[in-house]
Amino acid sequence: MISFGPVPSRRLGKSLGINNIIRPKVCSYNCIYCQVGKTRRPGLTRQSFFTPEQIFREVTEHLKKLKSKDRPDYMTFVSNGEPTLDINLGRSIELLKGLGIPIAAITNSSMLPDPDVRHELMQADWVSLKVDAADADSWRKVNRPAEGLRFETLLEGLKLFAGEYKGDLRTETLLCKGINDSQENLSGVAEIISSLAPGRAYISIPIRPPAENSVMPPDLETMNLAWQIFREAGIETELLTGFEGIDTGFTGNIYEDILNITAVHPLREDALMELLAKSGANFSIVESLLSQRLIRRTLYQGKKFYLRDFQIK
């Protein structure tokens, strides 16, 4: 099956997934946290999997079967591996654009040094670039790239793409405890991302069984620190911690609002108090969420922050 969904996505609304890579997984990375499993042989060779016409036909048929209320907000290349390893990606995007639904692509960024890949991805309306590491050592540990890839070349590719891309640019950084969550790496990653000037950066954690069993999400204090470092670097930042709140704005339901907001970013205590006052609620609701371990309190520079508790209990 090439297309699936649409699935609800906090980043993209209703997203129709397009998997343009035939099984087994084909990727240029072998990330320790990959939820698709291990990459048998990470490679950099672009190949043909499906023809663009096949993809177009299947997606068109899929869309016809959907009720109008399920019409996707985006069609997203989210593959069984790295979507840019599909040599037909550009032509597929071109054809799909004719359907009048914006196209999104989530890439690990490794192929961006290739001008053809950059050119093809430029046609997508929304692109998310993976930036997990600030130096070659951390990069090798977390992403385990294919032989022949160099960190400096990757950085160059990221800069070239971000400098030219006219669509909605995002980045995603997945943090693993003790691997790429040090303050040094977080500051370095924030510096790289800030130079790319994305509309928004996402910080995520492993939420499904990872390729390596030993991989763990960072603790809450580290997530808070990561968010603060990104924000201090001037980056619009959102946490993706596995809680897809139904609404990340104010719903008027204080319980839902606190859960939704703290799933996306740490809520400083003064802002939380304001929110409570606006809703005519008192602090007991926060105590209740804390005691149910739905949120946790953490400190940053002497100030109290509240975050959705994503730790495995």
Ligand code: SF4
């Ligand atoms: S880039 Fe994506 S598909 Fe490839 S190994 Fe990493 S997480 Fe898995």
